[in-house]
Amino acid sequence: MxxxxxxxxxxxxxxxxxxxxxxxxxxxxxxxxxxxxxxxxxxxxxxxxxxxxxxxxxxxxxxxxxxxxxxDAPATGDPRVHLTPRRHRDGSVLVPLTEYPGRLQVFKQVIAPKPRRLVSHPGYEWLFVLAGELLLVLGEREITLGPGEVAEFDTAEPHWFGPSSDRTVEILHIHGPRGDKARVRASPA
CATH class of the missing domain: 1.10.260.40 (lambda repressor-like DNA-binding domains)
Known part of the structure; x- marks a missing residue:
C-alpha cells in the first residue's frame, strides 16, 4: 500500500x-x-x-x-458546494461561502441577539440584509437596515452589528481582509 x-x-x-x-x-x-x-x-x-x-x-x-x-477524500472536481455551518452557543449561524485565505471572504450569517461590543480591525466590509432588521453601529452612528439594504465600511472604524430587536437577522457578509473595495463596473442608467 x-x-x-x-x-x-x-x-x-x-x-x-x-x-x-x-x-x-x-x-x-x-x-x-x-x-x-x-x-x-x-x-x-x-x-x-x-x-x-x-x-x-x-x-x-x-x-x-x-x-x-x-x-476526507481528495477533491475530484465535484461541482457541488459543500457548506459547513458554524453554530454558536448564542444561536447564531455562520456559513462560509468561500475559502480563500487572505482574499475576499463571503459568509451567510443568521445573527441572534447579542450584546454590543465595538471592534476594529484591518479590512473592509459589506453587509447585505436578507431578512429581519440589522442594527449597524459605526463609531457614534447607529444605522438600521432592512431587507435589500446594504452597508459598506472600513473596519478600522469601531463597529458592531446585530439584530435591531430580539429577533434574528439574516445577512450576506463580505469581508476584504486587506481593505479590498468593490469596483462598480455597471450601474443603473
Missing part, C-alpha cells in the same frame, strides 16, 4: 472521534444507532481497526454526514 493511502486511513480514526465528540455522543450511544460494538468503535477511532465501508456507512448515516467527510 502506498504512503498516501496509509496516511489517509490513519487519519480516519481521529476524525471519527472528533465528529462523535462534536455531536456529543458516547461510544455506547453511537453503538446503539449503528449496530457496531463499543469495542469495535473504540478500536476504529484509535486506529487499531482498519476502516471499511461496512463500518463507515452506518457511522456516516448516524451522524448524517457524507461518507467523504469521514474519509
Amino acid at each position: 502506498d504512503a498516501e493511502l496509509d496516511e489517509l486511513l490513519a487519519a480516519i480514526g481521529p476524525r471519527l472521534r472528533a465528529l462523535r465528540h462534536e455531536r456529543g455522543m458516547t461510544l455506547e450511544a453511537l453503538s446503539a444507532v449503528t449496530g457496531i460494538s463499543v469495542s469495535g468503535l473504540s478500536r476504529l477511532e484509535s486506529g487499531k481497526r482498519r476502516p471499511t465501508l461496512e463500518l463507515l456507512i452506518p457511522i456516516a448515516r448516524a451522524h448524517r454526514v457524507a461518507l467523504d467527510r469521514l474519509i
Whole structure:
C-alpha cells in the first residue's frame, strides 16, 4: 500500500472521534444507532481497526454526514458546494461561502441577539440584509437596515452589528481582509 493511502486511513480514526465528540455522543450511544460494538468503535477511532465501508456507512448515516467527510477524500472536481455551518452557543449561524485565505471572504450569517461590543480591525466590509432588521453601529452612528439594504465600511472604524430587536437577522457578509473595495463596473442608467 502506498504512503498516501496509509496516511489517509490513519487519519480516519481521529476524525471519527472528533465528529462523535462534536455531536456529543458516547461510544455506547453511537453503538446503539449503528449496530457496531463499543469495542469495535473504540478500536476504529484509535486506529487499531482498519476502516471499511461496512463500518463507515452506518457511522456516516448516524451522524448524517457524507461518507467523504469521514474519509476526507481528495477533491475530484465535484461541482457541488459543500457548506459547513458554524453554530454558536448564542444561536447564531455562520456559513462560509468561500475559502480563500487572505482574499475576499463571503459568509451567510443568521445573527441572534447579542450584546454590543465595538471592534476594529484591518479590512473592509459589506453587509447585505436578507431578512429581519440589522442594527449597524459605526463609531457614534447607529444605522438600521432592512431587507435589500446594504452597508459598506472600513473596519478600522469601531463597529458592531446585530439584530435591531430580539429577533434574528439574516445577512450576506463580505469581508476584504486587506481593505479590498468593490469596483462598480455597471450601474443603473
